Amino acid sequence: MSLICLFPGQGSQAKGMGAELFDRYGDWTADADRVLGYSIRELCLDDPRGELGLTEFTQPALFVVNAMTYRAKRDAGMATPAFLAGHSLGEYNALLAAGCFDFATGLTLVKERGRMMGRVTGGGMAAVVGLEPDRVRAVLASTDAGRLVDAANFNTFDQTVIAGPKDALESVKPSFEAAGVRAYIPLNVSAPFHSRYMREPQNQFGAFLKDFAFSAPSIEVVANVNGRPYQHDMVRQTLAEQIGNSVQWLETMLYLMRQPEPEFIECGPGTVLTKMLAQIRKRIRTAG
Template sequence: MITYVFPGQGSQQQGMGSELFDEFKELTAQADEMLGYSIKRLCVENPYSNLNKTQFTQPALYVVNALSYLKKTQHSDKKPDFVAGHSLGEYNALFAAEVFDFETGLKLVRKRGELMSMVSNGGMAAVMGLNEEQVSQALKENHLHTIDIANVNAPYQIVISGKKEDIEKAAPVFEAIKDVTRFLPLNVSGAFHSRYMSKAKQEFEQFLDTFHFSSLSIPVISNVFARPYKQEQIKLTLADQIDHSVKWTESVHYLIGKGQMEFEEIGPGHVLTGLIHRIKKDGEPLSH
């Protein structure tokens, strides 16, 4: 069995997709028209360093991931057994599962990126060396009640999210814990996947209501539940994803528990491939 995984924010890099835009001229033109700027120029030349700004990063990654998937599958009818994506990448998993077409997916991620970029003064940091329970305990013991766990990326790589000053306050606390190998503030302006995104989530929920989604053609593993999407809960799950943790470790364990599972990363970089390798090394597969 094989699962295709699609990366999210943090995997963007200048030059990504450069070989795809001319090959998929029609879709590239469709993206340009909807976004009001050249997606090729954004990804290849990165003018004004916009590629790292959320409202640009999300559409750019969605387009490059989608074109990478189309290129991968254009000469073969063979579909993956499962698909999954990390945060923004989940939209590409749903696109691969034919829940919506290229244009609808782009409309959704453009709106999502806009709403998420409007939540400022937030911060995120990766804590390496502790598991989810230990991070949770450290937050509790040190009265850091305003910080949430945003991503469980690997058994010992947990991302926390909160107000910028609270994340800064947390740095010396975690650096003083002997098992912490690294405390790495992330290059983001918002407290993604935390309670601070609830207003963005509510607005996105209303936006989602205006769309109709097709039946899932491939099982998609959701970040929120680390289990396959339920057809009748697609909109709800997509809205929840904005202010809930990304359960990446558990998602991969669930897939490994299905039997002989291979993973292939579709899109720029190898971030997820690295995380999956660590999850396999340090964790236990789930049998249900």
Template structure:
């Protein structure tokens, strides 16, 4: 992952190495000690590759009108819009990953083939009050979080309710749920020293599927840790724009597939929301001037259940 980009953007890689205290190139391309399987290493690596992918996209000409990212990808989207520079972004995801790695409370499972309301009804019927909805990835793809035993106990009821599948995820904790409250509180303390810059174009928040305001970016990033990722709602809002064109930037095409599913069966969520974002037009921190041309209606994201 990132091999060609690392060689093309050595200054950015050097910045990441300095902040992290280790070589991202060795981590991604060698990974002899399997550190990349651990979220405290996965998150900075994914963020850097996403950031370099975005810089490469800009080098090809243009910039997006609006951006969004799934979970960790929200940090890539905020970097793209100029909320913080590369070094700050690396520091943010490094601390986020470290804090999340400390949590071992619970797990996650994906329910395929049921809607959000159908999933909620099964949880209600089973009295599964310990289970939270963590990711609303698509109309029929819902991720749950909670105690592992309680999740497993729900498998048969979901299959009986005609779920296509119920899959336990390989994650270390119940991310995007109430069980991450301590992690969120510690991250809030870290964010007190981080200054966010005006956004050059709108960034849609995972928490409420509305554009970030610079004054509340930190609060929303804290809330994201304990809140469901509202990806379906995000895409439906973007679908309400005039002839939206979606493009996934970075490794993989998971989000592109989810977007196609949402567009196929969901109606746009009415109401324009672009006016809430800053009209700041300064260049992105750390990006060369030639990277500023317009690229219309590109929506950026990287899927990551952490």
């Protein structure tokens, strides 16, 4: 049996998350308050200023709750996983669990990542439901507006998130409808994450990472950028590349599903990744 832990990213946050964890892991709660300069408990439980949905705050909050959730599962007797993976921001939790850096260092990285990504404006994202990834690529390649839009997240066989300028996203909608898309859903985000339009913050973050040392993963971590395990000497470069490149979540799941007797556990608030996995498995069973 191959135990595999998955860590969610933005979109899984919810007011009240981590309520049972902050007192239990007071050391990490104190570390988080020190690194962030505000109360992580107040942000997650009360969100008095309506900040939990803002990238700059969402990313640190999810990192902390994901990390504490994984720690609680290990304390409860969960075995050491054979593999780890995280969706976008969640990849930092996978690397933490693999011993690449400590909790405070990981949170410092995530704080800066969220700050840099949160400064990008002027674009958006949309979920394309009902078309396979190759069809999504073909539709985007077929028009001038489409060629301004990137596939940002390949989540399942029939759910891909695209990113780009808002007017281009609006312009490509009729093309997807003509291709038979089941749903075309604009997302409530502030920027075109995981696209060519994030290359400036990607380069800035790459420069920021040069000041940090990273240990080789002690557990295999599957990377968003290619759906394959991290090369042990490429942690810094792979983390930087993640910001401006597609999240290859479907490839990640297919790789992990090929492992001996895979058993998946989601470590974080909600069940977004568990539901995606169920959709992927259903399609494979149907096709087989």
